[in-house]
């Protein structure tokens with residue numbers, strides 16, 4: 404069964420607790436951290452994860468769209484992240500490797516993400532250590548964008564890499580996921596779908612989560 408990770412970037416921050424409660428049937432909570440440098444937008448960070456951790460026991464899937472993530476990995480882990488996803492474009496290879504080691508040393512799951520323009524092959528040097536591969540199906544920085552179909556062969560390529568290596572690694576897809584693209588991504592090999600707008604803008608969020616799961 405494919406897993407659904409609603410992105411709180413699409414939530415109403417004046418009622419974040421209620422919004423999180425409204426999607427508690429989902430599998431993970433996706434947390435889009437943006438620094439205005441790595442991506443042209445600023446979202447939220449450490450104080451928010453600290454408070455969100457107090458109100459939910461859902462796994463927190465923290466997507467770091469920030470330059471120099473290595474400086475903040477430990478803090479996100481200590482404040483309650485269950486999964487920390489770095490961008491392969493954000494740092495030098497030795498820093499990415501160091502970040503991966505740090506997340507695992509904290510007992511958390513680690514993921515690596517590629518932007519639409521970055522080939523999946525960039526992940527190969529790290530793949531054996533990963534619990535998640537995050538394929539961006541939009542340019543990172545904003546919710547509500549249209550799904551980029553060129554992500555589909557990248558999902559297939561990531562799934563083939565995971566199979567070839569014989570590792571247990573989720574293939575997560577992020578951006579523009581709706582009732583149509585959810586099935587396309589699942590057929591291509593996705594195991595987790597991030598969904599912001601399609602869940603939080605739905606009249607019945609629990610029902611939308613079920614539909615995206617393919618129920």
Ligand code: DX5
Pocket residue numbers: 410412413433435466468541542543544545546547548577578579580597598599600601
């Ligand atoms: C974009 C974020 C995505 C985005 C998803 O940079 O990484 O997680 O919030 O939002 P939707 O589902 O609305 O495309």
Ligand code: ZN
Pocket residue numbers: 410433434435466577597
């Ligand atoms: Zn994201």
